[in-house]
Amino acid sequence: MNKIKVCIIGMGEFSDFFIPLFRDHPDVEEVSIADVIPERVTAAALKHGIKRTFSSLEDVLKNGKDVDSIALFTQRHLHGPMVIDALKAGKHVFSAVPMAISVEECGKIIDIVKETRQIYMTGETCYYFPCAIFCRDAYKKGKFGEFVYGESQYYHDMKTFYSAFARSGGDSWKRVAGIPPMYYSTHSVSMIVSVIGQHATKVSCCGYRDHDPDEVFGVGKNNWDNPFSNQTALLTMSGGGIARVNEFRRVGIAHKPSSYITCMYGTTGAYECTTNKHMLINGVADPNGTHLEDVSDLVNTMYLTERSKAADFNPHEEPISERGHKGFSPVHDIARLPLPLQQIPDTVHYNSHPFLVDDFVRAVLSGKLPPNHAWDSARYMIPGLIAHESALKDGMPMDIPDFGDAPADWDKLYE
Ligand SMILES: NC(=O)c1ccc[n+]([C@@H]2O[C@H](COP(=O)([O-])OP(=O)(O)OC[C@H]3O[C@@H](n4cnc5c(N)ncnc54)[C@H](O)[C@@H]3O)[C@@H](O)[C@H]2O)c1
Structure with missing residues (x-):
């Protein structure tokens, strides 16, 4: 073919x-x-x-x-x-x-x-979010040492989500809109799992019982009898570190991107992000103390970096506005894309879409495993499914089933 x-x-x-x-x-x-x-x-x-x-x-x-x-x-x-x-x-x-x-x-x-x-892959946009690419690369280069703790989240308030469910849900759209937040934790979980190459083994999760008059969440109100609009999970990773994942659907923050890594701490270094400031921290190697490297211009989009030099730039609003997560960032390997896909207009999700499409097409043609293949995808997804069970049991720690690694004899698209 x-x-x-x-x-x-x-x-x-x-x-x-x-x-x-x-x-x-x-x-x-x-x-x-x-x-x-x-x-x-x-x-x-x-x-x-x-x-x-x-x-x-x-x-x-x-x-x-x-x-x-x-x-x-x-x-x-x-x-x-x-x-x-x-x-x-x-x-x-x-x-x-x-x-x-x-x-x-x-x-x-x-x-x-x-x-x-056969090739199967999920279009996990967060795999190609600049913070995930940056942290994956830094982790591989040993900048963090051993993984200790990371935080990621997906914040999408239900009021700005109504239209997404109503569009195809007809009169009963609320029955689907009330899906447990942890059933959509793939963005948050993938950003930790794909950076450190470990999977989650245990979870304890707490839920916020919703009582908003819109009646999306609550027993009897949706297909899952899900009472929670917000959930927080603590995951034990296979290397012993801890990840905190927030999935919030009733929250007074409209942040773009809605999913991002706030921090990633290792035994020797760290990454922290607040709005548009991204810091790489070396905590032990420098005898004179902690070394902070501002890597914002690498991680933010090129548009944002350029725009931030303008006199009328608002550093508190623009980075988290709709425009703030449109376009490529310097950590993207744009040159690997076919020319027409390099030339797309700046779009949401940090232009991650062309990378996903290109991975899939290359995988089908070569027969090689793309990133975000079935085994990866299951490790992005299953922790959240079990997290919801834990939340229904008031945070009871639960084991997370794992389907293992992809077959070792299946060549990967990228090593
Ligand atoms: N960042 C991300 O990765 C991201 C962002 C947005 C949406 N999504 C995902 O994209 C998907 C689509 O979201 P959307 O907002 O476009 O949904 P949507 O409701 O606007 O569109 C879904 C469409 O699928 C159609 N459909 C349903 N059953 C079908 C069938 N059997 N055959 C053919 N068509 C069928 C519906 O009629 C509808 O037009 C969702 O799964 C969502 O999770 C991912």
Whole structure:
């Protein structure tokens, strides 16, 4: 196979970013699209110049025999069974996060991928967030020593989230909007797991019982009888360190990016971030005391760094505004992207989308394992699923099941 044929499933808000990236990737021969809402298909086809359309995922799996890959952008609670169906139909699968919302579904995906060696990856945008790239690189270079403690979070207040659930949820959208926050902790967990290359083994989680009159959260009010709008988990990592993950859906902070690493402490060094200041700290190697290195210009977007030199720049607001997380940062390896993907307009999530698309296309064509493969994705996802169980038991510490590493004989796209 020299080029791939991909069908993008779900013409909601998020896939709109990805259709042009797949369409313009030089190794993609054809992009088709599908949605169960015909008007969305018509509008997206017109907007992006797409010729071939399907009426649903099921339609593609039945009638799109020559389509080799699926890119899934359906609602967050639907992914697991859809991925399993697509893999069983012989398709490679790119799936927006989360991987799935049960341990069993994660296990099934891994089993199929292990047996068939089809490509599966989640579109974990935070893997390519500059703070994660920076910390991954610093950790690899030994700047932190041994991992001791890290904090990451995803803050998305329900009031600014209504539209995301109402868009496809109809009259019963609240039943889905009340999904346990920890069922979407993949962003936060991935930023720790992918930096230190360890997985979580134990969790204790506490929850904030919601009593807002919007009645999204509470027993009987959503599909999961979930009472919590905010949850905080403490994870024990396989190397012995500790991670604190916050998943807040009722919180008076509108921060962009909504997911980020606040700190990462090791035995010899650390990283701390407050708004747009990113510090690399060497705590022991310097006999004259702690050495602080301001790495903000490396980690912030190029746009923000440039903008911060302007006389009217507001350092307290602009970095956490919508514009603050648009575009590439100097830690991105832009040159590895095909030219059309290098030239995209600055977009949300720090332009992580083209890297994800490129990883997937390269993985399908080479047969090599991309980052965010099934085993990685399960380690981003399962800690949160167990964390919710712990929260329902008032923080009882619980063991986290682990499906292990990817097979050692499967070559990786990047070593
Ligand atoms: N940073 C991130 O990684 C990030 C950001 C935003 C959204 N997302 C993820 O992207 C996904 C999509 O989010 P969204 O806001 O665009 O959702 P959305 O509700 O706007 O769109 C989902 C679409 O999927 C369609 N759909 C459902 N079942 C289908 C089927 N069987 N066949 C074809 N189409 C079907 C729906 O009709 C709808 O149009 C979610 O899983 C979300 O978690 C990730």
